[in-house]
Amino acid sequence: MKILVVNAGSSSLKFQLFDARTETVLIKGTYDGIALTGAESSCERKIVMADKTDRDTCTVGDHESAIGDMLETLRIKGAISDRAEIAAVGHRVVHGGERYSATTLIDGTVMSELGKNALLAPLHNPVGIACIEILIHDLPGTRQYAIFDTAFHQTMPEEAYLYGLPYALYKQFGIRKYGFHGTSHKYVSLKAAEILGRNIAELKIVTCHLGNGQSICAVKHGRSVDTSMGFTPLEGLPMGTRSGSFDPEIVFFLMGHGYTAAAIKSIINKESGLLGLSGISSDHRAIEEAMHAGDPNAIRAEKVLANRIICTIGAYAAEMGGLDTVVFTGGIGENSPTLRRDVLENLGLLGINFDDEKNRSRATILTRPDSRVVAMVVPTNEELQIMREARAALSG
Ligand code: AMP
Numbered sequence: 001m002k003i004l005v006v007n008a009g010s011s012s013l014k015f016q017l018f019d020a021r022t023e024t025v026l027i028k029g030t031y032d033g034i035a036l037t038g039a040e041s042s043c044e045r046k047i048v049m050a051d052k053t054d055r056d057t058c059t060v061g062d063h064e065s066a067i068g069d070m071l072e073t074l075r076i077k078g079a080i081s082d083r084a085e086i087a088a089v090g091h092r093v094v095h096g097g098e099r100y101s102a103t104t105l106i107d108g109t110v111m112s113e114l115g116k117n118a119l120l121a122p123l124h125n126p127v128g129i130a131c132i133e134i135l136i137h138d139l140p141g142t143r144q145y146a147i148f149d150t151a152f153h154q155t156m157p158e159e160a161y162l163y164g165l166p167y168a169l170y171k172q173f174g175i176r177k178y179g180f181h182g183t184s185h186k187y188v189s190l191k192a193a194e195i196l197g198r199n200i201a202e203l204k205i206v207t208c209h210l211g212n213g214q215s216i217c218a219v220k221h222g223r224s225v226d227t228s229m230g231f232t233p234l235e236g237l238p239m240g241t242r243s244g245s246f247d248p249e250i251v252f253f254l255m256g257h258g259y260t261a262a263a264i265k266s267i268i269n270k271e272s273g274l275l276g277l278s279g280i281s282s283d284h285r286a287i288e289e290a291m292h293a294g295d296p297n298a299i300r301a302e303k304v305l306a307n308r309i310i311c312t313i314g315a316y317a318a319e320m321g322g323l324d325t326v327v328f329t330g331g332i333g334e335n336s337p338t339l340r341r342d343v344l345e346n347l348g349l350l351g352i353n354f355d356d357e358k359n360r361s362r363a364t365i366l367t368r369p370d371s372r373v374v375a376m377v378v379p380t381n382e383e384l385q386i387m388r389e390a391r392a393a394l395s396g
Contacts, residue, residue: 007092008131027079090390095121096148103389152182155223179227185217187385188378204320211330212240218316240282243272277301306342329380
C-alpha cells in the first residue's frame, strides 16, 4: 500500500511517497521557489530515489503545475505505474483551529472549515487548501486526510491555552493559544518513550523543536498540556528571524515613534530572533561559527536563546509536576552540541546530570546513567508521522 505525504508551503512543495507497510520512502522531492503568479517561471526541483539525488530547474508557474509535475515524476521514475496505486494522501495543514483535534478525512464540509481557518494562518493555509483541491481532482478515487500542526495541542487545558485577555475576545475571535509543530512534538515524544523502553502514558516529557521555527511542548502522559507557540507561530522562543514573546506594549511604543504597523510586522517576523539579536545571520551555523571566533554579537544571541529554552523547560517541569526526559529535535536541536550544552548545563536543579562528552560525540542520550532526568536527541520525522496518521485513519 502506497501513501503520499504532501507538505505545501507558501512557495514550496515537498512530498514523500511511502510503502506504508514497511514505512520505507520510495521517492521524495522538493519544489522550491514556486512563483505565485501562474506565469511560467523557474523553480528548483530536487528528487531523491534509491539514494540517487537529481537536482534541476523546472518551469512550474504555480502549485497546480508543481503537483502535475510531481505526479508525472512518480510515474516516470517507476514509483507508481498508475495513480490509483496511491491509497491515501496525507496533507500537512498548519491550522486546524479548535475544531480539529485529530487526523480528518477531507470532504466538502472540511474544505469550507479549512477556508475559515485560513484567516488564522494566512501564509500557509490558502496554498494548502489549493493543493488539496488539486489533488482531489487529480486523484479522484484516493482518500485525502488533513494532518494538522495544531491538532496535538488541542489537549491543552483551558488554563494553559487562554491568555489574560477579555474572555469575550476568545469567544468572538478564537483568540487563544493553539500551538504548532504538533506532528513533530508527537513523533519525538513517542520515539523518546520507545528509546526509554517505557509506556508514554507514564512519562512527563519536554520536547524542544529547535530549527528556523522553534517551539517547546510539555507532553504529559502522551498529551500536550502546554506549548510555547501561541495564537500564531510568533509566540515563544526567539527563532531564526521571529522575535518570539515580548511585551505587546512595545508595538504601541514604536508606533508612537513613527513606525507603521507593516514595519513592525516585518521587524517581529523577519528581522528579529537570532538575526536581529546578532546582526549576523538567522542561520544557527553562522552564529556558532562567529561565537567560536569570539564575536560578542553572536554570543549575545545564543545566550538569549538558551535563556528562554531553560526558562521554558523549567516552567513546564513545574506545570507537569515532574520531568522524566527532555528531547532535542529540529535542525539546531539535532545538530548543535553547543546550544544543548548551554541549556543542559544549567538544568542540574531539575535532576539533569549532563554528560558533555556524550553530547559532543553525538550520542542519543546526553546524560549520565545516574541522571534522574534523561536528556536525548531524537531526529524528527514529520513526514513519517503524517504517513502513520493517514495509515491509521485509512485502516479505521
Ligand atoms: P530546520 O528549520 O529544522 O531545518 O533547522 C534550521 C536551523 O538548523 C538553521 O538555523 C541551521 O543553521 C540549523 N542547523 C542545521 N544543521 C546544523 C548544524 N550541523 N549545526 C548547527 N546548526 C545547524
